[in-house]
Amino acid sequence: MTSKNESATSGPSKGRGAILVGVQMPGGKGYSLDLSLEELDGLATTANYFPVATVTQKPDVINPKTFLGKGKTEELKEAVDLHNPEAVIFDENLSPGQTRNLEKIFNCRVIDRSWLILEIFSHHARTREAKTQVDLARLKYALPRLTHMWGHLSRQRGGIGMREVGETQIQLDRRLIRNDIYKLERKLKLIDKEKITQRKTRARLYRVALVGYTNVGKSSLMNLLTEAEALVENKLFATLDPTTRRVKKNFPFPILLSDTVGLINKLPHDLVASFKSTLDEAREADLLLEVNDLSHPNLKNQMVATDKLLKELGVEEADSLTVFNKTDAVKEPGVLEAMKRRFPEAVFLSCKAGEGIDALRAAIIRRYEKRLTALRVELSHAQSGLLHAIQKHAMVVNSDYHADGVTLDLKVDPRERKKLDQLLDKSSKPTPA
Ligand SMILES: Nc1nc2c(ncn2[C@@H]2O[C@H](COP(=O)(O)OP(=O)(O)OP(=O)(O)O)[C@@H](O)[C@H]2O)c(=O)[nH]1
Numbered sequence: 001m002t003s004k005n006e007s008a009t010s011g012p013s014k015g016r017g018a019i020l021v022g023v024q025m026p027g028g029k030g031y032s033l034d035l036s037l038e039e040l041d042g043l044a045t046t047a048n049y050f051p052v053a054t055v056t057q058k059p060d061v062i063n064p065k066t067f068l069g070k071g072k073t074e075e076l077k078e079a080v081d082l083h084n085p086e087a088v089i090f091d092e093n094l095s096p097g098q099t100r101n102l103e104k105i106f107n108c109r110v111i112d113r114s115w116l117i118l119e120i121f122s123h124h125a126r127t128r129e130a131k132t133q134v135d136l137a138r139l140k141y142a143l144p145r146l147t148h149m150w151g152h153l154s155r156q157r158g159g160i161g162m163r164e165v166g167e168t169q170i171q172l173d174r175r176l177i178r179n180d181i182y183k184l185e186r187k188l189k190l191i192d193k194e195k196i197t198q199r200k201t202r203a204r205l206y207r208v209a210l211v212g213y214t215n216v217g218k219s220s221l222m223n224l225l226t227e228a229e230a231l232v233e234n235k236l237f238a239t240l241d242p243t244t245r246r247v248k249k250n251f252p253f254p255i256l257l258s259d260t261v262g263l264i265n266k267l268p269h270d271l272v273a274s275f276k277s278t279l280d281e282a283r284e285a286d287l288l289l290e291v292n293d294l295s296h297p298n299l300k301n302q303m304v305a306t307d308k309l310l311k312e313l314g315v316e317e318a319d320s321l322t323v324f325n326k327t328d329a330v331k332e333p334g335v336l337e338a339m340k341r342r343f344p345e346a347v348f349l350s351c352k353a354g355e356g357i358d359a360l361r362a363a364i365i366r367r368y369e370k371r372l373t374a375l376r377v378e379l380s381h382a383q384s385g386l387l388h389a390i391q392k393h394a395m396v397v398n399s400d401y402h403a404d405g406v407t408l409d410l411k412v413d414p415r416e417r418k419k420l421d422q423l424l425d426k427s428s429k430p431t432p433a
């Protein structure tokens with residue numbers, strides 16, 4: 001095993017002090033250790049920890065018992081004795097056994113990346129759906145780890161977090177937890193049903209969903225397009241509860257725009273599974289706006305992670321439009337131009353500067369119009385009363401009035417075609433334009 005790159009940053013060991021552990025996995029590519037640690041730092045801070053030291057390692061193999069090798073574990077133990085943190089936070093996911101063994105050695109709480117993300121989610125969940133989803137993911141995470149987590153979970157129902165680590169030792173009851181999981185799954189199914197009904201009633205509108213890595217500016221863009229006030233924060237996972245709004249202003253037709261939960265590298269599997277229903281908004285969208293932060297040093301990997309997660313969630317099939325936000329924050333000269341050459345179809349904008357929003361609207365409209373089929377309809381004078389009803393199902397591109405009536409050039413959404421045909425009935429057969 002080779003141990004490299006240890007850096008211990010001393011800091012005041014007060015509050016919820018935490019030592020961060022970054023590990024470059026054997027054969028692992030992608031995130032550089034530094035950038036990954038920066039992200040972990042952001043996650044820890046969002047969960048109200050105060051990073052007092054960081055330790056990194058590039059092991060050749062993963063120790064099945066302690067994750068880290070013997071030497072590194074000892075070094076970490078020394079750091080724990082020195083800083084006396086409330087938790088040691090790993091940037092990887094640990095097995096229940098590894099967590100238990102490390103806690104024994106350090107005599108200190110050990111948290112992995114999954115749990116850290118779950119903690120943040122539990123603090124940020126607002127709606128019944130998001131809360132149920134997070135509760136479910138947390139119970140599934142805890143089930144194999146019951147020996148040391150039951151106490152925390154029972155207290156966290158109030159959303160307190162893991163502050164009371166080590167405080168309570170309660171008798172374990174796996175059956176109780178399984179029962180809770182069952183109940184939550186049933187509750188989620190019911191919520192899901194309600195949502196399906198809701199979605200059916202608005203199925204006719206063109207549906208656009210904002211997706212992308214956390215903190216890239218999805219909610220900011222939602223606000224600009226809808227003139228609404230979704231929660232915007234320089235925090236990871238500010239949005240957990242998806243909002244959907246009907247937008248008509250500055251569009252020739254109304255669209256349904258949805259903001260969704262942010263994605264992140266190494267998202268806990270159970271959380272992805274629980275949030276599948278939330279992400280239905282994305283899965284059922286006609287168009288995905290894949291938002292990226294152009295100014296982020298880890299842009300490339302964020303894009304790769306986003307694509308991977310969208311695939312996992314089964315949303316990669318949808319029509320998508322790449323959006324690069326935060327053009328105002330790009331400092332390096334030439335980056336913007338180079339990216340525009342590389343992504344000629346993408347929209348570049350800045351929510352902060354309010355630039356590029358019109359171009360985005362135009363791109364959405366173009367995508368919408370692409371799916372429409374052209375149709376020519378002849379209406380006699382006697383049928384001209386139908387015009388108003390036709391406009392509900394199609395865009396009238398041109399109307400040519402002549403002696404016998406009117407010739408309409410229409411653009412029709414495939415989903416509206418049946419209704420339009422019924423309306424026009426047998427008396428006036430439409431012909432492809
Ligand atoms: N410089 C700059 N900052 C921006 C821009 N757009 C958004 N931000 C900032 O980026 C941060 C994240 O914005 P949000 O809109 O909350 O991002 P999000 O993608 O919804 O984040 P999550 O809900 O956490 O996934 C906030 O501090 C915004 O003010 C932009 O164009 N330029």
Ligand SMILES: [Mg+2]
Pocket residue numbers: 218219220231232238239259
């Ligand atoms: Mg958001």
